[in-house]
Amino acid sequence: MTTVLKLTNLSKIFPVGKRLFGPPKALVRAVQPLSLSVEEGETLGIVGESGCGKSTLARMLVGLLPPSSGTIEINGEPLDNADPTLFGRKIQYVFQDPISSLNPRKTIRQIMEAPLRHLHNMSAADRGRRIAEIFAAVNLREEFLDRYPHEFSGGQAQRIGIARTLAADARILILDEPVSALDVSVQAQVLNLLANLKDEFGLTYLFISHDLAVVETVSDRVAVLYFGSVVEVGPADEVFSHPKHPYTKLLADSAPVVGRPLKAPEGRATELPNPLNPPDGCAFRVRCAYASDQCGREAPRLEKQSDGVWTACYHPLSGSK
Amino acid sequence: MMAFPKLLARNRLALGGLIVMGLVVVLALITPLLPLADPDVTNTANRFKRPFSEGALLGTDHLGRDLLSRLLWGTRLSLAVGFTAAIAAATLGAAIGIIAGYYGGRIDNIIMRGVDMLMAFPYILLALAIVAALGPGLMNALIAVAAVNIPFFARNIRGITVGIAHKEFIDAARLSGMTDARIILTEVLPNVVPVIVIAISTTIGWMILETAGLSFLGLGSQPPQADLGSMLGEARSALITNPHTSVVPGAMILIIVMAINLLGDGVRDALDPRLKSGALSRPMPTTMVKRTMPVPEAKAETLLALRGLKTQFQVKDRVYKAVGGVDLQVNPGECLGLIGESGSGKSVAALSIMGLVASPPGVITGGAVYYRGEDLIDAPYEKLRSLRGNRIAYIFQDPLATLHPLYTVGDQLIEAVRAHHPFNKTEARAHAIDLLKSVRIPNAEQRVDSYPHEMSGGMRQRVGIAMALANDPEIIIADEPTTALDVTVQAQILSLLDDLRRERGLAIIFITHDFGVVAQVCDRVAVMYAGRIVEEGPTRTILNAPAHPYTARLMACVPELGQGRRELAAIQGLPPVVDKMPKGCAFAERCNKASDACRQANIELVRHGANSLVRCISPETSALEASE
Numbered sequence: 001m002t003t004v005l006k007l008t009n010l011s012k013i014f015p016v017g018k019r020l021f022g023p024p025k026a027l028v029r030a031v032q033p034l035s036l037s038v039e040e041g042e043t044l045g046i047v048g049e050s051g052c053g054k055s056t057l058a059r060m061l062v063g064l065l066p067p068s069s070g071t072i073e074i075n076g077e078p079l080d081n082a083d084p085t086l087f088g089r090k091i092q093y094v095f096q097d098p099i100s101s102l103n104p105r106k107t108i109r110q111i112m113e114a115p116l117r118h119l120h121n122m123s124a125a126d127r128g129r130r131i132a133e134i135f136a137a138v139n140l141r142e143e144f145l146d147r148y149p150h151e152f153s154g155g156q157a158q159r160i161g162i163a164r165t166l167a168a169d170a171r172i173l174i175l176d177e178p179v180s181a182l183d184v185s186v187q188a189q190v191l192n193l194l195a196n197l198k199d200e201f202g203l204t205y206l207f208i209s210h211d212l213a214v215v216e217t218v219s220d221r222v223a224v225l226y227f228g229s230v231v232e233v234g235p236a237d238e239v240f241s242h243p244k245h246p247y248t249k250l251l252a253d254s255a256p257v258v259g260r261p262l263k264a265p266e267g268r269a270t271e272l273p274n275p276l277n278p279p280d281g282c283a284f285r286v287r288c289a290y291a292s293d294q295c296g297r298e299a300p301r302l303e304k305q306s307d308g309v310w311t312a313c314y315h316p317l318s319g320s321k
Numbered sequence: 322m323m324a325f326p327k328l329l330a331r332n333r334l335a336l337g338g339l340i341v342m343g344l345v346v347v348l349a350l351i352t353p354l355l356p357l358a359d360p361d362v363t364n365t366a367n368r369f370k371r372p373f374s375e376g377a378l379l380g381t382d383h384l385g386r387d388l389l390s391r392l393l394w395g396t397r398l399s400l401a402v403g404f405t406a407a408i409a410a411a412t413l414g415a416a417i418g419i420i421a422g423y424y425g426g427r428i429d430n431i432i433m434r435g436v437d438m439l440m441a442f443p444y445i446l447l448a449l450a451i452v453a454a455l456g457p458g459l460m461n462a463l464i465a466v467a468a469v470n471i472p473f474f475a476r477n478i479r480g481i482t483v484g485i486a487h488k489e490f491i492d493a494a495r496l497s498g499m500t501d502a503r504i505i506l507t508e509v510l511p512n513v514v515p516v517i518v519i520a521i522s523t524t525i526g527w528m529i530l531e532t533a534g535l536s537f538l539g540l541g542s543q544p545p546q547a548d549l550g551s552m553l554g555e556a557r558s559a560l561i562t563n564p565h566t567s568v569v570p571g572a573m574i575l576i577i578v579m580a581i582n583l584l585g586d587g588v589r590d591a592l593d594p595r596l597k598s599g600a601l602s603r604p605m606p607t608t609m610v611k612r613t614m615p616v617p618e619a620k621a622e623t624l625l626a627l628r629g630l631k632t633q634f635q636v637k638d639r640v641y642k643a644v645g646g647v648d649l650q651v652n653p654g655e656c657l658g659l660i661g662e663s664g665s666g667k668s669v670a671a672l673s674i675m676g677l678v679a680s681p682p683g684v685i686t687g688g689a690v691y692y693r694g695e696d697l698i699d700a701p702y703e704k705l706r707s708l709r710g711n712r713i714a715y716i717f718q719d720p721l722a723t724l725h726p727l728y729t730v731g732d733q734l735i736e737a738v739r740a741h742h743p744f745n746k747t748e749a750r751a752h753a754i755d756l757l758k759s760v761r762i763p764n765a766e767q768r769v770d771s772y773p774h775e776m777s778g779g780m781r782q783r784v785g786i787a788m789a790l791a792n793d794p795e796i797i798i799a800d801e802p803t804t805a806l807d808v809t810v811q812a813q814i815l816s817l818l819d820d821l822r823r824e825r826g827l828a829i830i831f832i833t834h835d836f837g838v839v840a841q842v843c844d845r846v847a848v849m850y851a852g853r854i855v856e857e858g859p860t861r862t863i864l865n866a867p868a869h870p871y872t873a874r875l876m877a878c879v880p881e882l883g884q885g886r887r888e889l890a891a892i893q894g895l896p897p898v899v900d901k902m903p904k905g906c907a908f909a910e911r912c913n914k915a916s917d918a919c920r921q922a923n924i925e926l927v928r929h930g931a932n933s934l935v936r937c938i939s940p941e942t943s944a945l946e947a948s949e
Contacts, residue, residue: 101493185662185891211808236886
């Protein structure tokens with residue numbers, strides 16, 4: 001196993017309330033310095049709720065946002081996003097909203113040709129051949145090529161989006177909520193397609209989602225994000241069957257499941273912390289039943305637990321559920 | 322794009338403008354071919370001839386020049402200058418706007434402040450200054466008019482570009498290895514062109530006027546060359562004695578500008594997607610009702626019952642049967658789940674109950690909705706209004722979109738209460754605080770004065786629920802109330818709704834696409850597919866042993882926590898489009914049990930087991946199993 005993607009102390013700080021002169025009014029730490037690595041051929045799931053920084057992280061990885069600090073390494077080389085034609089061949093991105101990621105005034109053929117032409121300088125004949133191959137792989141009919149995006153349903157549009165990413169021929173795909181805009185029956189089609197493509201083309205996935213059940217069906221390893229930090233990371237079955245961090249446990253207990261009676265898993269009035277005024281120490285402590293004085297003094301660091309799971313918590317839950 | 326001429330022709334005034342403008346342009350184009358007198362030859366012996374005199378159809382001016390000839394040549398020149406100025410201003414303005422909007426940040430700031438400075442001068446002063454600096458002459462007047470109009474285009478196009486530059490397809494293009502210049506030309510520009518065309522069509526008349534104004538002041542075309550403005554200027558001294566010399570060019574300016582403006586408005590209406598989708602046609606206060614079939618009878622005494630409800634959207638020559646005959650009923654204190662995928666008609670069915678489907682294009686074409694035995698479908702508007710939010714209330718998916726951003730949540734709650742009860746302000750405010758407490762918002766006394774944007778998604782949805790509860794309704798229709806929320810917040814909201822229902826004996830129609838949610842809060846559940854109910858019954862029966870193949874397979878493809886990595890049992894294909902419904906079972910195309918019988922005739926919703934109904938001739942479970 002080789003590490004294909006390595007993040008070291010990657011962080012992103014957004015200024016809020018820019019002024020003409022002088023410093024901005026406030027800073028939002030969307031992503032706290034975090035380090036992660038992804039092995040070749042693996043699917044790393046990234047779970048978190050809205051505002052936890054998962055999309056910011058994804059956009060940094062594909063060079064759409066410059067990080068505030070830290071480094072991104074692909075296959076041991078630092079990611080240089082100065083030249084879009086270089087990093088576009090290494091790492092690609094599948095968007096959440098399939099329709100709005102396709103230009104409404106271009107045909108599918110024009111959209112599909114862009115990466116082939118600009119990233120790989122292919123000739124017209126080669127492009128046609130490659131598009132035919134990719135369309136076969138994602139189960140799309142070639143007659144779609146001369147239509148416009150608005151003629152497609154969400155599921156078809158997402159297949160087209162995936163086809164475009166495959167055209168770039170990158171080995172690493174960042175999938176940012178790729179199925180959350182789709183209906184469940186279509187969602188299952190797309191998830192299965194992604195699994196097949198991964199085997200067929202030897203891809204590595206970073207699968208970002210707010211839906212634990214979806215992440216569980218696709219991931220080898222999972223990282224749980226809360227308020228811009230990784231609070232738990234480890235093998236997917238370990239993390240989901242025996243959550244160590246109280247937040248992971250809360251997430252798992254909140255997902256509605258057929259056959260489990262309704263209960264509010266936490267106090268009814270708790271709110272997420274304010275990103276402009278984050279709490280000291282552990283960001284989760286105001287919602288946490290196990291919080292102690294120690295949690296308020298200093299944020300816990302990721303530490304390895306007995307079974308290979310890393311948890312950032314002073315009071316990790318014991319293994320039994 | 323094919324529809325554009327049709328859309329334009331539907332607007333009578335625009336069509337008139339188009340015809341008049343076409344005539345003027347044709348006249349201007351063929352002027353050199355017409356047997357006209359030379360426009361610039363003076364003949365003072367024949368000065369100030371009246372119109373319709375011999376040899377001069379429109380008379381002559383103060384130098385005895387033929388007015389008809391001068392008018393046509395002048396029109397030709399004025400149109401040419403006006404169009405050129407418009408194209409020049411649009412090109413430069415759009416280029417500035419696109420660059421400012423695309424790059425944003427400092428570049429945007431510098432460019433737009435420059436444009437603002439240009440706008441700070443009164444336009445005529447600016448034009449005069451430009452002409453004064455460059456010297457009089459038609460070419461310089463053209464430059465002045467174009468320059469004066471650049472800020473208008475730049476600001477307009479910048480606004481549109483900012484919206485487009487943040488779209489995901491721009492990011493996608495960047496990831497496809499495109500450079501900024503290429504993205505601007507091939508991704509941004511095609512999306513901006515319609516706006517540029519609209520802006521040109523609405524300003525070109527104005528530019529012709531401005532050019533005429535400069536020529537009138539003697540700064541545009543120089544004698545003896547005629548354009549409409551200079552003709553007016555020369556006729557000014559004879560305005561009282563020989564009015565026809567001013568009336569002729571004046572009338573032409575009027576005709577041109579009127580025609581262009583009417584045409585421009587028509588072009589704008591036809592191109593603007595917002596106007597095309599009916600933003601100009603105000604929806605009626607209740608959904609239109611056109612029932613052709615006899616109205617079904619109310620069956621037993623129930624709180625709310627839908628009988629054979631049919632709602633369609635009639636868009637041009639297509640009819641979308643969003644709801645194709647739905648029967649449902651809710652009893653007091655009961656929670657009925659309505660589950661289905663997008664496009665299954667679940668929301669339209671729910672909105673039809675209170676006549677809230679936008680008309681046009683929505684039409685209720687059949688069936689009835691009985692609230693305590695009274696049909697709501699043909700109820701007068703006043704009756705519906707007194708029930709809306711009072712006896713039957715709605716909770717919508719996105720509380721940020723349903724709460725007014727400029728009023729505090731307290732004001733909005735007070736308004737909801739006072740719409741149906743004669744409370745005074747203080748009573749209503751106290752009631753609003755009670756409501757916020759009842760949905761467990763902490764510090765209700767302070768939160769009542771918050772604006773919606775100051776609250777989190779979960780808190781806003783609590784306000785949405787408080788608003789629904791404001792008048793102590795009997796029925797709440799909750800349309801995906803937790804779909805936009807995070808799971809931890811969703812769990813809180815679901816348990817809140819469940820508690821409220823039990824405390825107050827509310828009946829809830831809970832619309833969702835999530836089986837987990839249905840399992841946790843609903844007593845009964847109805848599954849919708851392609852506008853009809855395919856299965857209905859007690860939640861436990863349906864979730865444990867679904868009888869309709871669609872329900873069974875839909876449940877199978879939902880990932881559930883705790884089952885590890887695996888392949889999902891996806892349903893192949895897509896739901897049918899509701900303007901082209903198949904003859905028999907709508908699910909037959911995707912069903913692996915489908916036989917010829919499924920496709921031949923309509924399948925009825927029949928009793929299956931003790932408490933369930935199913936619309937299938939070969940259900941997954943036997944009637945006996947379904948009764949357990």
